[in-house]
Amino acid sequence: MSSDETFPRDITDATDRSPGNGAGTGPRFRAVPSAPPAVTAPTPVAAPESLPDDRYFNRELSWQDFNARVLALAEDASQPLLERAKFLAIFASNLDEFYMVRVAGLKRRDETGLPVRSADGLTPREQLAYIAKRNQDLVERHTLAFEDHVRPELAEHDVRIVTWADLDTHDQLRLSNYFSEQIFPVLTPLAVDPAHPFPYISGLSLNLAVTVRDPEEGTERFARVKVPNNVPRLIRVEQQRGSRVATFLPLEELIASHLGELFTGMEVTEHHIFRVTRNADFEVEEDRDEDLLQALERELAQRRFGPPVRLEVAQDMSEHMLELLLRELDVDPHDVVEVPGLLDLTCLFQLSGLDRKELKDRPFVPATHPAFGERETPKSVFAMLRENDVLVHHPYDSFSTSVQRFIEQAANDDKVLAIKQTLYRTSGDSPIVNALIDAAEAGKQVVALVEIKARFDEEANITWARTLERAGVHVVYGLVGLKTHCKVSMVVRQEGSTIRRYCHLGTGNYNPKTARLYEDLGLLTADPAIGADLTDLFNVLTGYSRQETYRNILTSPNGIRRGILRMIGEEIEHAQAGKQAGIRLKVNSLVDEQVIDALYRASQQGVPVDVVVRGICALKPRVPGLSDNIHVRSILGRFLEHSRVFHFQAGGTHWIGSADMMHRNLDRRIEALVCVKDPKLTAQLDEVLDSALDPATRCWVLTSSGEWSPSPSDESEVRDHQVELLKRHGATG
Structure with missing residues (x-):
């Protein structure tokens, strides 16, 4: 990523x-x-x-x-x-x-x-x-x-990203109404003067640096307007969503065209877009005597206040405006990046939602691995693995009908005694997590090692960890000083007088969404030696074992x-x-x-x-x-x-x-x-x-x-x- x-x-x-x-x-x-x-x-x-x-x-x-x-x-x-x-x-x-x-x-x-x-x-x-x-x-x-x-x-191809000046009068009037009803109420212009210190600029946020003049006194003042990040960056101009024509106006263009409404009685003399990137390379100060979850939450609270490491500015920004930002943000001039066009092109991800198949890669449906049967008539994963190991290759082989099915069948199988699982990054509505919750509620022993130090997914993983705990899953947050990045799961099943272990070891996360985007491999096996290895590994992850050699x-x-x-x-x-x-x-x-x-x-x-x-x-x-x-x-x-x-x-x-x-x-x-x-x-x-x-x-x-x-x-x-x-x-x- x-x-x-x-x-x-x-x-x-x-x-x-x-x-x-x-x-x-x-x-x-x-x-x-x-x-x-x-x-x-x-x-x-x-x-x-x-x-x-x-x-x-x-x-x-x-x-x-x-x-x-x-x-x-x-x-x-x-x-x-x-x-x-x-x-x-x-x-x-x-x-x-x-x-x-x-x-x-x-x-x-x-x-x-x-x-x-x-x-x-x-x-x-x-x-x-x-x-x-x-x-x-x-x-x-x-x-x-x-x-x-x-x-x-x-x-x-009728997909346009336009400026305010490109719009006709009808569209400008309609979008002005949209601004008044949906955008204006959430904007907070922040002045900078002896009574108002320079505001905190959050990392990766888009901002308008504005200079306004008092028409009576002639004095100029600086103000900052944050572009809201909880509304789409690219505003669809057409009212008919099914239209083949797709015209988008950047949100900052809409705000800039209505700055007069934010600074009533003042003259807006200039405005420029800018963006700050802040240091997110923090390290959790891990103490064996302190709860790791609490330590991480404390550090997450500090991340948003990391020092600036980059200042992106529009190429047309005036020298005096740039000097003010450098001074107030305490940014080295070498860390300034001048962008000659639209700032922050991550907004182009938004275009992926357009229904224009001719402009995209041909869609594909992952195949169900032959070992797992058809999508409609799945085989027992356990019966199949007792006969042969299986190597799955995502996204070509379906994740949902292989690895996900393995965990879901385990959750619903009365003979399964325990499920042990590592989770590094998973999806928003995770079927893997839901299966683990179902298994715990059915009385199975379920252990999930949720790596809460997975960078940029810390808050999501903390949420998952607490959800799993409430369902009765034994949750481990990782090891002090180490991140748990391995992708392993083990199912323990009672088969007559025999306890058999079924395992998955992979190269990618247990995430069905990225499994359609990332190329990864996974081994599913009932090999007793590998089962013994994963038993030992989970003892390292959840207990005090210091084993270093395996089979x-x-x-x-x-x-x-x-x-x-x-x-x-x-x-x-x-x-x-x-x-x-x-x-x-x-x-x-x-x-x-x-x-x-x-x-x-x-x-x-x-x-x-x-x-x-x-x-x-x-x-x-x-x-x-x-x-x-x-x-x-x-x-x-x-x-x-x-x-x-x-x-x-x-x-x-x-x-x-x-x-x-x-x-x-x-x-x-x-x-x-x-x-x-x-x-x-x-x-x-x-x-x-x-x-x-x-x-x-x-x-x-x-x-x-x-x-x-x-x-x-x-x-x-x-x-x-x-x-x-x-x-x-x-x-x-």
């Missing part, structure tokens, strides 16, 4: 928020240059023998490259027009979260004055300088894509990095012995220096390494003598590529799970990877990797210099990875 699943955020994270890339006729993507070459300043990471100091790309600048790839999808003329508008909104939403979290964190580290450098040797201040310069370029490119391409092309799973913070490094080492040993070896990784981010260095060593020993990464990549591929055998590509499309898959050829193992190769996942979270052993299921994983790595698959390829180049160059042979998977799974449009 973002949220740790940035892009899109909820399509709200996105943030963690759906990307799209239909079949089209081939991409017209720009090459995405990396920000400046790595600096050879001292690095905090000790360089192992034979590995150069400048072997990493910068994490934050790599993220900007990722968002530039999102923007390239909005610029791609082969995309359906409303999908391009959606990508513009995703880019804007991603950038908001980047500033609230990553830029805010860099600022905090810079203010400490400590000599903290990134893995590529940059100080926080140097990174902030590079980010600011690159961001202004991206914002201008973002605005250009909207103002010069998407906006006029939408108008050609068929790897967990962080103690086991995943160690296990990955061990398996990379095995590939190196096979290559040195002249045996076949190879590593294939599909992840969201690749940042961890220890893992990257191990991959470099594997490459140096002749091990082929293929990486599919959606977002951040600090590894430098194709560097002579360092990473000749490493290839990195990125696939962005209609669905957000979210699954994590690891294949080690010599070891003959396939793993899926929740962990990315990042410090936070490997050191500060509870994560789980599971080894998939069934040959039929590993063949499915191979199909996913083979498709993603096919030379004809549309993607971006990372070069040794840091540029992301569109591939393949011959558009006549291009194939779309996601479209191919839709066909294979029988998802229907």
Whole structure:
């Protein structure tokens, strides 16, 4: 999105928020240059023998490259027009979260004055300088894509975003009445003078900075008018909702045209739109003797008062108005972003609701996995899992008729004794949560670990936690010092004299809404060894167990990095012995220096390494003598590529799970990877990797210099990875 699943955020994270890339006729993507070459300043990471100091790309600048790839999808003329508008909104939403979290964190580290450098040797201040310069370029490119391409092309299809001056007299009169009845009563103009201090500006709110003049005294005063966020940003002009023509007026345009009614007897001399982004990178001060829920609620109350990290202003804002905002908001001039067009393009998400199928991706209906029967005649999940493990691949396989059905059948099954579940992010009206409540009310033992520290979903998760508690569910809020990010559930069932455990381990959240937008994998199994592993894991999550080793799973913070490094080492040993070896990784981010260095060593020993990464990549591929055998590509499309898959050829193992190769996942979270052993299921994983790595698959390829180049160059042979998977799974449009 973002949220740790940035892009899109909820399509709200996105943030963690759906990307799209239909079949089209081939991409017209720009090459995405990396920000400046790595600096050879001292690095905090000790360089192992034979590995150069400048072997990493910068994490934050790599993220900007990722968002530039999102923007390239909005610029791609082969995309359906409303999908391009959606990508513009995703880019804007991603950038908001980047500033609230990553830029805010860099600022905090810079203010400490400590000599903290990134893995590529940059100080926080140097990174902030590079980010600011690159961001202004991206914002201008973002605005250009909207103002010069998407906006006029939408108008050609009778979807218009207009100004007040564009409206005829009839529409202006009707909207003036709407303003008087619906908008005017909720507006509160706030003056700034000796009796009225400068008002608090909430994060991400749109505001009008207004200068008014007293006609009698000639004195000028500043005032601020907040654009309400509880009414649609884009106001539909047409009264007939079924009309093919869709004209929208931005709410701030309507307010600006009626400022005279807010400042009766005064002359409005100027007005400009602005927006503040505040630091949301707070840390809960966790104390083992304090209730975690109370600690989090205290910190949430403080989040809205975080210091500004960005000030977005209209490009036509006057110098004296900008100086006033900088002074009153205590914003550094380097943190000002001038936007030449419409401010805050996240409003374009609103266009997704238009009934214009010809301007969107073709809709699809996820297929029910054959193992679960038809939608109308479902099979018993438990009877089926006693015979075979099942690998589900969302959104191609339906979430509602697989994972959701698994939990719902468990809730309604008299033989089920207990359900144990982790919840990181879920939906507003969650069928999973409702099933857990039903199970608890039916007398089953139900345990839910609700991670209330899931960034930007804290308040929603606190609400879920309390709802579950009232229903009799045993709720655990997470562990002190760690976030619980693993996606696991276990059902304990009495079958005669036998207690059998049924399990699900996945790469994505238990969220039916994002399951139609995010690409994820999940293993459903009745394997006793995996059941024993999850029993032990839940004992860690809910009790005082400190178990670190398991039978068929790897967990962080103690086991995943160690296990990955061990398996990379095995590939190196096979290559040195002249045996076949190879590593294939599909992840969201690749940042961890220890893992990257191990991959470099594997490459140096002749091990082929293929990486599919959606977002951040600090590894430098194709560097002579360092990473000749490493290839990195990125696939962005209609669905957000979210699954994590690891294949080690010599070891003959396939793993899926929740962990990315990042410090936070490997050191500060509870994560789980599971080894998939069934040959039929590993063949499915191979199909996913083979498709993603096919030379004809549309993607971006990372070069040794840091540029992301569109591939393949011959558009006549291009194939779309996601479209191919839709066909294979029988998802229907």
